[in-house]
Amino acid sequence: MCERCKGKYYITTPIYYPSDKLHIGHTYCTVATDAMARYKRLQGYDVMFLTGTDEHGQKIEDKAKEAGVTPQQFVDNIVLGERGVLDLWKLMNISNNRFIRTTDDYHVAAVQKIFRKMYEKGDIYKGTYKGKYCKPCESFWTESQLVDGKCPDCGREVQDAEEEAYFFRLSKYAGRVRDLLVNTDFLEPRSRVNEMVNNFIDPGLEDLCVSRTSFTWGVPVDFDPGHVVYVWIDALFNYMTALGYCNDRYDDLDKFWPADVHFVGKEIVRFHSIIWPALLMSMELPLPKKVYGHGWLLLDGGKMSKSKGNVVDPYILAERFGVDALRFFLLRSFPFGSDGNFSNELLISTINTDLANDLGNLVSRTIAMAQKYFGAALPETQQEDESLDAPLVTLASQLRDKYEAQMEKYAFQNALAEIFKVISRANKYIDENAPWVLAKAEENRPRLARVLYNLLETVRICGGLLTPFMPATSSEIARRLGGAAMDWDSLNRFGLLPANVAAVAGPALFPRIDMEKELAALEELSKPEEAPLEIEPYSQEQVDFDAFCKNDLRAVKVKDCQKVKKSDKLLCFTLDDGTGKDRQILSGIAKYYQPQELIGKTLVAIVNLPPRKMMGRESQGMLLSAVHTEKGQEKLQLLMVSDEIPAGAKLC
Numbered sequence: 124m125c126e127r128c129k130g131k132y133y134i135t136t137p138i139y140y141p142s143d144k145l146h147i148g149h150t151y152c153t154v155a156t157d158a159m160a161r162y163k164r165l166q167g168y169d170v171m172f173l174t175g176t177d178e179h180g181q182k183i184e185d186k187a188k189e190a191g192v193t194p195q196q197f198v199d200n201i202v203l204g205e206r207g208v209l210d211l212w213k214l215m216n217i218s219n220n221r222f223i224r225t226t227d228d229y230h231v232a233a234v235q236k237i238f239r240k241m242y243e244k245g246d247i248y249k250g251t252y253k254g255k256y257c258k259p260c261e262s263f264w265t266e267s268q269l270v271d272g273k274c275p276d277c278g279r280e281v282q283d284a285e286e287e288a289y290f291f292r293l294s295k296y297a298g299r300v301r302d303l304l305v306n307t308d309f310l311e312p313r314s315r316v317n318e319m320v321n322n323f324i325d326p327g328l329e330d331l332c333v334s335r336t337s338f339t340w341g342v343p344v345d346f347d348p349g350h351v352v353y354v355w356i357d358a359l360f361n362y363m364t365a366l367g368y369c370n371d372r373y374d375d376l377d378k379f380w381p382a383d384v385h386f387v388g389k390e391i392v393r394f395h396s397i398i399w400p401a402l403l404m405s406m407e408l409p410l411p412k413k414v415y416g417h418g419w420l421l422l423d424g425g426k427m428s429k430s431k432g433n434v435v436d437p438y439i440l441a442e443r444f445g446v447d448a449l450r451f452f453l454l455r456s457f458p459f460g461s462d463g464n465f466s467n468e469l470l471i472s473t474i475n476t477d478l479a480n481d482l483g484n485l486v487s488r489t490i491a492m493a494q495k496y497f498g499a500a501l502p503e504t505q506q507e508d509e510s511l512d513a514p515l516v517t518l519a520s521q522l523r524d525k526y527e528a529q530m531e532k533y534a535f536q537n538a539l540a541e542i543f544k545v546i547s548r549a550n551k552y553i554d555e556n557a558p559w560v561l562a563k564a565e566e567n568r569p570r571l572a573r574v575l576y577n578l579l580e581t582v583r584i585c586g587g588l589l590t591p592f593m594p595a596t597s598s599e600i601a602r603r604l605g606g607a608a609m610d611w612d613s614l615n616r617f618g619l620l621p622a623n624v625a626a627v628a629g630p631a632l633f634p635r636i637d638m639e640k641e642l643a644a645l646e647e648l649s650k651p652e653e654a655p656l657e658i659e660p661y662s663q664e665q666v667d668f669d670a671f672c673k674n675d676l677r678a679v680k681v682k683d684c685q686k687v688k689k690s691d692k693l694l695c696f697t698l699d700d701g702t703g704k705d706r707q708i709l710s711g712i713a714k715y716y717q718p719q720e721l722i723g724k725t726l727v728a729i730v731n732l733p734p735r736k737m738m739g740r741e742s743q744g745m746l747l748s749a750v751h752t753e754k755g756q757e758k759l760q761l762l763m764v765s766d767e768i769p770a771g772a773k774l775c
């Protein structure tokens with residue numbers, strides 16, 4: 124280890140499940156981890172920051188099938204493709220040292236070894252998984268996954284079923300895990316401990332089903348073909364395989380394990396604070412020092428998720444507002460341990476208030492005045508009147524320690540609040556000392572230089588402590604201060620900036636944003652893209668006019684409509700065609716309509732087609748409908764005409 128190093132520090136962020144593109148909620152978690160990793164590097168630690176992707180499981184297998192590609196192609200596209208996971212982390216200036224994909228060969232082989240080891244030890248055993256089975260879908264469901272007791276996919280009846288599966292003896296470790304949670308600081312914030320103990324451990328921990336046979340996209344159990352390892356077992360061990368556990372790809376296990384902290388979202392605290400330690404206990408491995416369960420970013424009070432269609436695109440936000448502004452906003456506006464409500468208004472007002480007004484103005488005004496009144500460099504000065512400067516100098520000198528205390532608790536919002544207290548104080552100091560008035564009298568020049576020096580030095584300290592949050596902005600501030608030192612040891616020492624510092628002016632760090640205009644622009648951008656419609660190619664063949672007129676098209680009223688038994692497609696219509704006698708037409712449109720919604724509607728039918736038998740019933744004509752394809756899906760709408768048109772009216 125190098126002499127200056129304070130030690131090693133291993134931090135991880137949950138590996139992303141690439142079933143969809145990332146949203147701002149995922150970005151939040153990774154940006155927070157990045158800020159912590161950069162903070163530890165700033166302090167002088169030798170940091171390992173791991174992130175990656177968790178690529179197995181049924182959902183990905185299903186999505187790939189839907190998209191007509193292999194699961195590997197599907198995840199490759201989301202991870203490596205344009206505007207994919209890697210692109211986003213690069214854009215967001217994420218400083219991970221390593222990126223793991225659970226489809227990497229070394230990880231897959233390691234998971235197989237781990238599974239076998241636990242099996243040989245007797246902590247994994249073969250049993251039967253009892254659940255519900257939907258025959259047509261060939262899917263296993265647990266009781267809680269059912270919707271109204273029926274298959275959540277097709278809505279049909281399910282039956283009791285049993286599947287052979289492997290189980291992990293989670294129950295064996297319940298006591299030790301409980302002790303870990305209750306009697307140590309392993310899991311934070313503390314409120315999450317009560318949740319885990321009361322909701323999961325105390326009601327009784329059951330053994331965990333850790334293999335599946337109903338799909339294939341996973342790590343195969345090498346001693347029992349047909350079984351794949353449960354995705355969470357595969358995923359959790361990424362934290363160790365990425366360091367070289369059970370593989371030769373890396374050799375950092377001794378150096379970095381156990382992890383100093385796993386940052387995880389609150390919904391996966393259970394996996395990290397109960398299952399993960401139990402797995403490690405079984406493998407007789409050291410436990411991570413801490414799991415921190417952060418809150419969610421909410422939109423309109425609900426969790427963001429692709430399925431809700433309310434996702435906020437981090438690319439759009441970073442491109443419009445800048446990467447540093449977005450990173451800053453995420454950690455300044457919400458307490459890390461609790462949920463926070465995301466809104467574009469809050470984002471814009473945070474940028475305008477903190478970054479444009481407070482930080483941006485302080486930097487520009489200070490440097491502009493130093494240049495205007497002293498040209499290239501300030502003259503050397505002495506502190507003359509302590510009482511005038513003490514409030515600012517003391518606050519800036521104490522800032523690093525206060526900031527450190529908050530950062531050590533992962534209280535990013537509070538750490539930033541400490542910095543902004545000093546920035547506000549510095550802006551007030553400008554008004555109190557009015558450098559433009561001092562500049563009017565020659566005898567005040569030493570005082571003027573002192574005031575400006577104190578301001579530049581405050582900017583240096585604040586800029587340095589902002590590095591973990593806004594790395595590019597901090598480097599720019601250092602450059603404008605003539606390449607000022609911003610290393611950790613210099614950040615609690617007021618007066619380190621060379622007296623003759625040559626400050627360099629530059630454009631506004633954060634231009635003010637016009638709230639109304641920007642909200643309107645964002646609104647426009649969030650409108651869903653109009654997907655091009657696909658319509659049937661036009662026929663090149665011409666029809667004889669008289670032949671066309673032979674089609675007898677009539678308005679018909681739906682008297683009754685029923686699903687045809689044993690058919691997924693057919694609806695049977697009883698129609699009033701104006702003749703006084705009911706007409707029956709069968710139509711293959713059951714997937715587009717519920718029968719009841721059509722009763723009473725006025726439709727259009729060709730009534731002079733020869734009758735046809737379908738599923739044993741006679742169909743006396745055909746109902747007209749409009750068909751097109753949208754995003755690869757066929758859409759159909761029955762042609763409906765005004766109800767004022769009487770049954771039997773001829774259409775020509």
Ligand code: MSP
Nearest residue numbers: 137138139140148149177358359387388419420427
């Ligand atoms: N693949 C698992 C993690 C395995 S770790 C061994 C997973 N992936 S995820 O893609 O669904 O989520 C990744 C992280 O993003 C999780 O920590 C999750 O909590 C976080 N977030 C997802 N939506 C979020 C918000 N709306 N707000 C904050 N964090 C959110 O879980």
